Structure formats: C-alpha cells, structure tokens
Amino acid sequence: MKTLVLSEIEIGSINVASQLLSDGELVAIPTETVYGLAADATNRSAINKIFAVKGRPKNHPLILHLASIDQLSDWAIEIPSNLSILATHFWPGPMSLLLKKHPNVLNEITGGSDKICIRIPSHPITLSLLRMLNKGIVAPSANLFGRVSPTSAKHVLDDLDGKISAILDGGQCEVGLESTIIDLTEKKPTILRPGGLSLLEIEKVLNEKIIVNSNLNEKVSGNLINHYQPKALVHSIKTSEIENLTEDLLGAKSVLLLLSDINTDNIQTYSMPSDPYKYGQILYSTLRLMDDRNFEKIIIELPPEKSDWYAIHDRIKKASFKEL
Template sequence: MATTNDIEKAAGVLRAGGLVALPTETVYGLGANAEDPAAVSRIFQVKGRPPSHPLIVHLGGAEQLDDWVEEVSTTARLLAERFWPGPLTLVLRRGRRVPLEATGGLETVAVRVPDHPVALALLSAFGGGITAPSANRFGSVSPTTADHVRAELGDAVDFVLDGGSCQVGVESTIVDVTGEIPAILRPGGVTREDLEAAVGYRLTVPSTSTVRVPGQHPSHYAPRARVVLVAPEKVIAEAELAHELGHRVGVLLPPASAGTPVKAHAVVALPASAAAYARGLYGFLRRLDQQGCDLIVASLPAEEGLGLAIANRLRRAAGPRPAV
C-alpha cells in the first residue's frame, strides 16, 4: 500500500511531467498534470487512445470546481455537494486552466472528485488537477488493482501508487450538466435512481450524444476473448454448444444458475449482489483471459441500480472489434 513517501514521490513525478497510476474507488487511473499539454498528450500515446476522446480531470474537492470550469449551474452544484467525493463525473464548460488536449478539442470538460484516500492525498500533495483515464490500453479491460496496471502498461508508467483493490469496480457515472436538464451520458458508480432522488425528476440515458465523453466507443472494456451475450436462461446451453464446437469457453454464470454444472473451459459464478458484481466484473474478465478462454458467454443483469452500469460495460465488451 502507498506510503506518505510514495505519495510525495508521485506528486514530484506529476510536477516533472511524468505519468502516475493512481487508485480511485472506481478503477485505477493513468494520471498527468491536467495543466501540462505535453504530459496529457503522453497519456494518449501510452494508452493508444485517439486524441479526440476526452479525459476526466480529477480535483481534490468540490470547492475547486469554480477554478476549472467556466460556469457552475445550480444543478451541477447540487450534484457535486451530494455525490463528491464519489463516482460521479460532471460535464461542464471548460475553464481556461484546462488545455484542449485534455478535452479532445471540446469546449466542455469532465470533472470529478475521487473517493479514495490515496487519490485524495496525491491531489492534496500535488496541489492541482490530475487528468486520468483508466490505466490500461485503449478499449481493453479497466484495471482494478495495481498489479493489473503493471501487467498491462509496465515501464510506460513512471510511478504506480498501490491503493489496494478498487471498491466500486466500474467507472464513474458521467452526467452532462451544460444544459437546463441534465443527462446521463455513461452509467456508472452512482445509480440513476440516486441521481433522480437528488434532482427530483427523471433523467434520460441517451443512446447517442453530441457531447463526447469517455467510454462511448462501440468496443470498450473488452477482454481478449470475444464476448457473446444471451438471455440468462440460455447461458449454459450457449456455452456448451460453443464448447462442443471447439472453443475454450469462459462462462459468467448468473446467480439463478448457481451450482449447475457447465461443460466449459472456465466458469465464474457471479455474486447475487450488484455491488459485488460491479466490484468484480473486470477481474472476472481478466481471469477468463488469463485462463486462455477465446469466447466468454454472459448475460445482462436487470438494468436497475448498478445493473445499468454493468450491462453498459458488458454491451461494450461484446461490441464489434476494430479490424486488425
């Protein structure tokens, strides 16, 4: 686990224009000084991320919001006060401190305050904003431990802060608050139900958006194995058919089928709790990759609470892969 000396060293790396992998409550981030265009550009190079895909700026507290954005609406202020620190990202008009390299060339910026003691200690020691997408290659499974980061990015990261396993396990919810009515652009660690309770009305989750934000690529959060989604009651039959056809099949077995034997290369019995599922999702996908699966059969959970974020990640994982 990160020590005070580790945090001071990481802050020095950021000041020198380097990259630091830092833990948050959602996933590990690949961090750079948010005001250093060259350092921010290096994030894109290390991840293999298209420069048009905006990043999230992490702040040390809600009181810093006005320093980084142009205008804070009443709704944005309410959501920040209610959910920060926490897995909620707000999209607002970019302030002058934010370089266009961090926003994918947009005049909007995504900002949040992470709910992790190591991340907050680093932000305090550094004294500025940290731009940090997930610390993995673009489009692949997000890391939820320091070992995941080291295995995937290796020496491309100048320093890795170990904060243990991430407690939420899926990325933050992204909400566009540039207009009169907020819209959820990416479901995540703060549920739609909790957001609606805070604002007092229903919120939309548009399938497409004119505002570019992280996690919108058709194929994202994807393991090496191809992911196939079927109805929960068809998971076992689909997996066994693929097994008979010669695939090394991995199965994310729904709780309703717990204890049922499955003819497959590897089986992960999913927890009944949505919070436990979200926390373990990326680790499950990584485990099936490590066990040599070439196909993963899964189903979508009920799209309520954290199930909405889990279903979003699974759909992206099963999305069309870019040609190679």
C-alpha cells in the same frame, strides 16, 4: 524505463508520486472506481504522453480530477445551481460532471470540445496526492485504450509495465466501474455514461426523472461502442438460452459467467454475484482473470433489465461489440 510500485503503507510514497507528476511524468493512481493514469492537467507535454502510452485517440477527452469543489471555477464556467446539490451528496465519489470549460483549459484535455468532465475522487491516497499537488490532474483508466479497465496495481502492470514512471498502489478498487458521467450543460441533467453512481440515487437527490442518453456523438470518456474489451471474445446471452449451450458448441476454451442457478455440467462456468453493486466490483477483475486463464471465449449471462443493472448492461454491451 522501470515502473516503480509505490506502496500506500510506505512513508513518502505520495511525495514521490507528487514529485513525478510535477516533473511531467505519468503515475497510475488508485481511485474508488478504477486505477487512473495521471498527468499534471497544466502540462501539455505530460498530457500528450497519456495518449501515446495508452494508444488513445487525441479527440477522446480526459476526466479532470480535483481535490476540492473550491477549485472548480478555475476549470469550468457557467456552473449550474443543481451542481451544488449533486456535489453535496456525491463528492467525493464516483460522479463526473460535464460542464462548460474555462477558456484557460488545455484543448488536449477536452479533445477540442468546449466542455470539460470533472470529478472529485474519494480514494484517500489520491485525495492526499491532489491536496499535495494543489492542482488538477487528468486521469483516464490506466490501461491500453479499449481494453478492460484496471482495478488493481497488478492490472496496471499487466498493461503498462515499463511504459510509465510509477504506480501508487492503493489496493483493490472499491467500486470497480468507472464514474457516472452527468451532463449539466443543458437545462435537464442527462447521464452520458452509467457507472458507479446509480440512476435511482441521482433521481432521488434531484427529485426528477433523469434522461439516460448513450450519445456517441458527445465527447466523453468511455462513450465508444467497442470498449472495456478483454483479449477473449465476449458474447452475451439471455438466461433462457443457457440450456442450449454445450461444450461442443462453444469450444473447449470457453467459460460462462453465470448468474442463475442452472444445471451447466456440460460447460465451464464462473459464478457471478446476484447483487449489482457486488457484480460491478468484480466484473473487470473477472474478465482479466479469464484472460489470465487463457480462455478464448467468455459468454456472459445477461443480468435483469432493471435500472440498478444499467451500468453492467452498458459494459457488457461494449465488451461484446464486434466490428462488422
């Protein structure tokens, strides 16, 4: 199979992508967070292709993408009142909401759970595609399961070239981290996966403190402890530990992703932004770049222990997790 690359500036690209999805094919699509691997959410065969292509466990749920909140009742039931507040402020955008699923939703989407995760992406290309299809699509990250999520069409090709029908190239992703997942199935909203929407923004809108719960038993995308991992081994260190690093200790094919202004003449470094939003924008592309440069070990200086860095800490923790 030859993977088509459909340019966003090429007339008819969205039409081609729409037809491929309608025919049961897989198409990588741009969102403001990361590139997703899209399939028609009503087509069981197409959905199963996602699991096969990614190597994704079938009990690991997929996120449903819609064009409008008007479609929500076709996919979810028992919709809580605080959803409208969140949707008004953050949809379209990097927010996914966990809700009770409609009985007609395919079990393949939810991994057998009675809950479904839904979002409305803000990328104009994908919104146009969703409106043209006039149906939901499921779209986990367009990469091999457990690896670093793609934030460009090139990243998708690196993992899935020849395995999927097409990539709708919408340029570099603006946010660079996956959506924030908020559980609305209980009385109090809970963040199950931190992401492109910050905790402070959510608390401000709802006017209440929000629980952050990394519950590995809850079935949502990205909740596995070993996730977002490059080919290189990843280690995290505190700023106070950097001065003890030497090339002899690390090995010649190691690089330090550095936040601080510290003298590190004895080791290779790569400077990362001090702003958490900008850091998130380039984290995945930086990890992939280090793989392209054939580094065998990536050491990451841990950012500050502040709420606006929470999603970054989550990704570093999962990228550096090693099975015992």
